[in-house]
Amino acid sequence: MVNHYNPQRLSDVAVTRVTYIRRRGGQNRIMTTVSLPETVGEIAAQYPASIRVFEKHGIDFCCGGKRPLSTICQEKAADLEAVLNELTAEIAATPAADRDWQSAPINDLVDHILTTHHSYLKQQLPRIQAMLDKVAGKHTQHADVLLPLQRVFTAMHEELDSHLMKEEMILFPAIRGAGASHCGGIENPIRVMLMEHDSAGEALAEIRRLTNNFEPPEDACNTYRGVWFELGELEGDLHRHIHLENNILFPRVLA
Numbered sequence: 001m002v003n004h005y006n007p008q009r010l011s012d013v014a015v016t017r018v019t020y021i022r023r024r025g026g027q028n029r030i031m032t033t034v035s036l037p038e039t040v041g042e043i044a045a046q047y048p049a050s051i052r053v054f055e056k057h058g059i060d061f062c063c064g065g066k067r068p069l070s071t072i073c074q075e076k077a078a079d080l081e082a083v084l085n086e087l088t089a090e091i092a093a094t095p096a097a098d099r100d101w102q103s104a105p106i107n108d109l110v111d112h113i114l115t116t117h118h119s120y121l122k123q124q125l126p127r128i129q130a131m132l133d134k135v136a137g138k139h140t141q142h143a144d145v146l147l148p149l150q151r152v153f154t155a156m157h158e159e160l161d162s163h164l165m166k167e168e169m170i171l172f173p174a175i176r177g178a179g180a181s182h183c184g185g186i187e188n189p190i191r192v193m194l195m196e197h198d199s200a201g202e203a204l205a206e207i208r209r210l211t212n213n214f215e216p217p218e219d220a221c222n223t224y225r226g227v228w229f230e231l232g233e234l235e236g237d238l239h240r241h242i243h244l245e246n247n248i249l250f251p252r253v254l255a
């Protein structure tokens with residue numbers, strides 16, 4: 001497999017063409033050509049399969065989505081060429097997603113966010129909270145981790161409850177055109193939502209740190225392990241959720 005591109009150009013140009021070549025029957029054969037935009041948010045929006053690679057490398061594609069891949073790799077001392085190879089292979093190996101949310105009707109995208117991500121949070125946040133409260137009350141030997149984790153999670157839970165309500169009562173109806181008479185237009189509520197997404201992103205990063213990358217201690221009971229597992233799932237869902245809003249829905253609304 002060979003990728004032809006000029007890494008230097010990634011920081012200079014918006015679009016880089018990456019050619020995916022697979023050796024077959026002794027001959028190089030072009031299998032797939034993908035054009036990767038510069039920022040990780042745009043790459044994730046255009047090629048959802050790329051999210052798996054970003055997650056594997058701990059690359060923030062949602063709140064930090066406006067940053068170029070080359071800059072992020074440089075900061076993480078990650079091999080840009082290797083990451084590009086992985087992205088190209090993942091994109092080439094994954095069939096196109098059912099829906100292209102960049103071109104689907106905007107109301108369908110709003111419905112998808114509500115039925116997939118808002119309903120998930122409404123079900124899981126209280127469930128994880130109850131499990132975490134139980135574990136924190138019982139396993140006092142791990143209080144140094146469980147008490148700060150409980151504080152961070154509880155604050156994020158409360159903020160997200162209010163965030164979902166604002167989106168459902170104010171922003172999404174405005175996007176659907178049902179509540180068009182907004183003081184200051186739609187930019188202000190979107191700006192507030194973006195700030196709240198940043199706050200949720202910071203809480204998730206802190207939760208990942210406190211849980212040792214969702215790795216439970218050896219003496220953890222099943223409920224403890226369940227909390228760690230569910231927190232990891234929550235991070236994945238919330239990253240995708242924020243990505244859909246920050247990198248696809250809001251830019252489409254503001255375009």
Ligand SMILES: [Fe+2]
Pocket residue numbers: 163167193197242245
């Ligand atoms: Fe949101």
